[in-house]
Amino acid sequence: MALAALALAVSGCATPYQPPPVTEPTPEGALFTVPQEPSPTRDEPDCDPRYSLPPSAVRPRLDRLRVGVSQSTPRMSFRNPRTGEFEGFEIDLVREVAKALFGPRARQRVVFVTVPFSEGVRRLNDGTIDLFAQSMTTTCRRATEIAYSSNYLDTGQTMLVRAGSPYRRVEDLRGKRVCSGASTVSVDHVRQLGVGLVPVVAAVTSDCLLMLEQGQAEAVSSDENILIGLKEMSADTRLLPDTASPPGGGRCVWNIHPECSWFSDEPHGFAFRKGDTQLLRFTNHVLDEIRANGRWKAIHDTWLPDHPDKGPPPAHYLKNATAWPY
Amino acid sequence: MTTEVGHIVRHTRTRLLLYMIFTATTLFGVGVTGTLTDNALQRAGGEQADMAARLSDDAQVIYQSLAKADTSATGHFLAGPSARATLRGRYDEAIDRIRERLADAGGLTGGDVSRATNLAELALQLPVYTDLVDRAEKLIAPAKDETAGPEEVRKAVGPALLGASYLHEASSYLRTVLLPAARRLQSDETDNLRDAKGTALWTSVAHLVLLLVTIGGLVLIQWSLARRTRRVLNLGLLGATVLVAVVLGATGWSLRNWPQTDRQLGAIETLLTDQGKLVDTERAALTAYADTHLLLGGTSPFNWEQSLRNFRQNARCAQRETVWCKSYTTSIHRELIAGNNDGAVAAALPGGSFAGAFEAVDRDNTAKLEEGARQIRLLAVRVPSAPSRLGSLSVALCCCAAVAAGLGLWPRIRRYL
Numbered sequence: 001m002a003l004a005a006l007a008l009a010v011s012g013c014a015t016p017y018q019p020p021p022v023t024e025p026t027p028e029g030a031l032f033t034v035p036q037e038p039s040p041t042r043d044e045p046d047c048d049p050r051y052s053l054p055p056s057a058v059r060p061r062l063d064r065l066r067v068g069v070s071q072s073t074p075r076m077s078f079r080n081p082r083t084g085e086f087e088g089f090e091i092d093l094v095r096e097v098a099k100a101l102f103g104p105r106a107r108q109r110v111v112f113v114t115v116p117f118s119e120g121v122r123r124l125n126d127g128t129i130d131l132f133a134q135s136m137t138t139t140c141r142r143a144t145e146i147a148y149s150s151n152y153l154d155t156g157q158t159m160l161v162r163a164g165s166p167y168r169r170v171e172d173l174r175g176k177r178v179c180s181g182a183s184t185v186s187v188d189h190v191r192q193l194g195v196g197l198v199p200v201v202a203a204v205t206s207d208c209l210l211m212l213e214q215g216q217a218e219a220v221s222s223d224e225n226i227l228i229g230l231k232e233m234s235a236d237t238r239l240l241p242d243t244a245s246p247p248g249g250g251r252c253v254w255n256i257h258p259e260c261s262w263f264s265d266e267p268h269g270f271a272f273r274k275g276d277t278q279l280l281r282f283t284n285h286v287l288d289e290i291r292a293n294g295r296w297k298a299i300h301d302t303w304l305p306d307h308p309d310k311g312p313p314p315a316h317y318l319k320n321a322t323a324w325p326y
Numbered sequence: 327m328t329t330e331v332g333h334i335v336r337h338t339r340t341r342l343l344l345y346m347i348f349t350a351t352t353l354f355g356v357g358v359t360g361t362l363t364d365n366a367l368q369r370a371g372g373e374q375a376d377m378a379a380r381l382s383d384d385a386q387v388i389y390q391s392l393a394k395a396d397t398s399a400t401g402h403f404l405a406g407p408s409a410r411a412t413l414r415g416r417y418d419e420a421i422d423r424i425r426e427r428l429a430d431a432g433g434l435t436g437g438d439v440s441r442a443t444n445l446a447e448l449a450l451q452l453p454v455y456t457d458l459v460d461r462a463e464k465l466i467a468p469a470k471d472e473t474a475g476p477e478e479v480r481k482a483v484g485p486a487l488l489g490a491s492y493l494h495e496a497s498s499y500l501r502t503v504l505l506p507a508a509r510r511l512q513s514d515e516t517d518n519l520r521d522a523k524g525t526a527l528w529t530s531v532a533h534l535v536l537l538l539v540t541i542g543g544l545v546l547i548q549w550s551l552a553r554r555t556r557r558v559l560n561l562g563l564l565g566a567t568v569l570v571a572v573v574l575g576a577t578g579w580s581l582r583n584w585p586q587t588d589r590q591l592g593a594i595e596t597l598l599t600d601q602g603k604l605v606d607t608e609r610a611a612l613t614a615y616a617d618t619h620l621l622l623g624g625t626s627p628f629n630w631e632q633s634l635r636n637f638r639q640n641a642r643c644a645q646r647e648t649v650w651c652k653s654y655t656t657s658i659h660r661e662l663i664a665g666n667n668d669g670a671v672a673a674a675l676p677g678g679s680f681a682g683a684f685e686a687v688d689r690d691n692t693a694k695l696e697e698g699a700r701q702i703r704l705l706a707v708r709v710p711s712a713p714s715r716l717g718s719l720s721v722a723l724c725c726c727a728a729v730a731a732g733l734g735l736w737p738r739i740r741r742y743l
Contacts, residue, residue, distance in 0.1 A: 020447040025458060027491070028498035066665060071624040074484045079624070081403070081469040081486045082479045084668055111665035119629040128663055206491050232484035 027210050029203030032177070034187060045326045049138040050267050052150045053324065054317040055288050056281035059101060067094050068115035068129040072206060074229035075303050076135050079114075086112045089225075089303035090133040093152055093287075094270075096295060097131075100286045117204075118183050121145050124273050131279065132271040135226060137185065140326075147276070147324040148269035149283045150315035152296075153225060155307065156262025157189050159240040160220040160227045162212060167219065168241060170263065171195050176218035181205035186222050189264050209234055223266045225307055267313060274324040288315055339742040342735060345547045349566065349731045352540040353724040356573060359533035360720025363526070367580060367716070370526035370587065375594055377434055378515040379706035381441070382598055383699045384431040385512035386605050388424050388448065390695065392508055393612035395420035396500050399459045400619035401675060403466055403490040409675045410470065414463075421456060428452070431511070438518075444511045451503055458496035465489030490623050497616055505609065512605065516598040523591045530581055533720075537574045541567060544731070551738065562734015569727035573720050583710040590709045594702055601698040607642060608691040614640035615674075615684050618658055622671050634659050641687075650683035 069086060071079040077088040091112070098106035115123050120132040124146055138148045159178065161167045174196040180186035182201045190199045200217055202208045208220040209230050220230060224239070231237050272280040290296040291312040300307070318325065398417035405413055428449050435441040469479060469486035544567040551560050614637045620626040621633050628636060634654070638644065643651035657673035657680045673680040 020443055020450065022450050022454060023499075023503045025454060025495055025499040027495050071667070072487050072490065074487055078483060078487065079667070080479065080483060081466070082472075082474075084671075112667075113665040114624060114662070114667055116626075116629050122629075206487065207495075209488060210491055210495055229484065233488040234485075 027207035031201045047140040051316045055285035060278040066111045066129045068132040071114045074232045092299040097286045137266040138269040143326040146271040147274045151267040151313040153268040154309045154313045155223045155225045155266045157264040178219045179208035179217035342739045353728045357721040357724040361717035363529040363533040364717030366526035366529045370522040374522045375706040375709040378519045379702045382515040384427040389508040391420040391423045393609045397616045400616045403623040412676045447507045462489040462492035560734045562730045565730035566727035569723045580716045610640040653680045653683040
């Protein structure tokens with residue numbers, strides 16, 4: 001009895017070698033538990049975020065146009081790793097504005113500055129850039145900090161899942177981890193859907209793709225134009241629903257077909273300093289022109305042929321306004 | 327009268343028994359502390375110093391090579407074909423060096439569970455890192471293929487951007503998992519050396535105190551018995567006292583080099599601590615360089631100002647405004663603000679001004695680290711080895727002393743039974 005107790009004590013005291021566990025890699029800044037409540041919002045003005053200042057054909061006097069862009073959002077704005085050139089839907093739209101501003105010397109006079117999304121507003125206001133083009137949704141909250149152009153793309157939030165996963169509808173993801181980029185409204189939308197999704201966040205939306213590939217999330221949620229780009233980054237993924245056609249055929253457009261997967265309205269616009277109305281109004285003028293002459297469609301067909309919008313979003317202007325009202 | 331005699335008998339018998347117990351206990355204690363002191367002196371002597379020097383050298387090379395692998399890997403996305411080959415070569419070289427040193431360190435664990443666990447942690451998690459880098463490399467390569475047509479390149483852009491994200495994840499994994507494990511491996515050796523020195527000191531003191539107590543006790547017993555036996559010397563006790571005195575002499579002989587050993591170990595400990603600080607400086611510099619690659623590749627979570635602050639902190643610019651510090655401000659930070667991303671990338675890649683300034687800092691740090699490692703090795707060689715038979719000699723002599731004391735005391739006890 002005593003011997004048994006001693007043996008037990010000895011074996012309890014000894015620390016035999018145990019191989020240490022292998023730590024799984026996760027993207028830097030990934031959070032698997034996000035606060036339950038949506039982040040508090042500032043007082044928002046009563047506004048319609050689709051409305052901008054009326055267009056004006058008067059050219060602002062600029063030596064160079066400095067544009068804050070992303071270099072890693074496929075389809076929208078990215079740096080071609082081979083040539084080093086910036087390319088994408090937003091880049092081509094900005095080049096149209098530059099062409100109208102500077103004529104044949106536009107290529108030399110437009111400067112693309114890579115700016116993190118979170119830094120865009122600050123860089124506009126400190127004068128580092130004149131225009132911010134980074135898939136920014138126009139919202140009333142942002143209207144208090146910056147001015148924005150008329151909309152250049154209508155999109156909505158949806159989900160990207162692994163190609164071989166069984167999910168067909170948002171409801172199928174009940175209780176599953178859904179990843180969104182930090183500091184985006186996508187996280188709040190995921191929580192507000194009310195179908196029991198578990199929101200997780202990554203520092204940037206593209207890191208959500210790693211989490212999806214590594215099995216740390218079951219879906220990525222963001223605007224569809226971003227998700228189309230992510231899908232191009234990883235072929236082993238698909239969007240919800242896996243058929244883009246609603247019953248009766250045609251393209252799946254959220255506000256026409258309620259059974260479609262977009263669950264938010266995300267009009268995109270370029271951002272400007274609030275006082276820079278001349279450049280803003282001139283940009284609206286150029287956007288009007290390219291909407292009308294088919295150039296917008298050509299650019300859209302080059303970069304976003306599979307994006308289910310209804311064509312160039314109609315421009316809405318604040319009547320008789322000459323200064324940004326918010 | 328009978329009661330009084332009985333009391334004396336009981337009293338004397340008890341006292342003799344107490345003498346026996348005291349002698350047996352202290353002799354047993356001397357044997358045990360002798361063995362412990364022997365082990366502790368061996369550990370703290372040349373053996374431990376040599377092992378600490380070699381393991382800490384391995385750990386330092388592993389740590390530095392991990393950080394170098396990180397700077398090379400994070401540059402993949404930015405680099406053109408020739409710079410990519412240079413960076414890949416540096417990365418492979420760093421990983422080979424880590425594997426080589428892990429194998430070398432594996433032979434030096436000496437059955438120490440903590441050392442084995444630290445090494446296993448590194449060995450098991452290194453492939454996770456290299457897999458991430460290899461995956462990133464495969465995703466990025468098609469976009470960098472100069473023979474590919476425009477359409478192929480266009481298709482390769484998305485995967486290349488995913489590759490950049492994997493590189494960022496690999497870098498984060500290396501910094502949060504592998505580097506701390508390598509740093510623990512190094513700092514544990516300093517701790518082990520400090521522990522060994524401390525253990526050798528307290529066991530030696532305990533052994534000496536016990537020896538003196540034993541000798542004093544044996545002398546007192548002798549005196550006590552002599553007083554009752556008309557000053558007849560108890561030969562058994564005398565023999566035991568002589569034997570314990572021999573153990574005391576042997577202990578003194580073993581400890582004759584201790585002051586020198588203590589000084590050398592103290593110096594090695596200081597050098598190891600300094601070396602740790604130097605390694606931290608080098609790691610921070612390498613992190614600053616890798617962060618610059620991530621910033622230029624568009625996968626850094628920090629804005630320009632934060633990146634500038636992080637860089638200056640990691641490059642220790644507040645302590646010394648080096649050419650490298652100035653180069654970041656002029657070739658990276660200002661170029662980014664001016665929209666000249668290409669210029670900043672060119673400066674950061676091998677052959678660029680920023681990379682050149684970093685290489686000068688790296689060369690300087692590496693030379694200091696190598697000099698530190700050389701000095702530690704030199705000191706380790708000079709640590710005197712303790713004679714290795716103190717433990718067995720103490721045990722053997724204590725056994726003999728116990729027998730002698732027993733032979734001396736037993737006839738006296740028998741008289742009172």
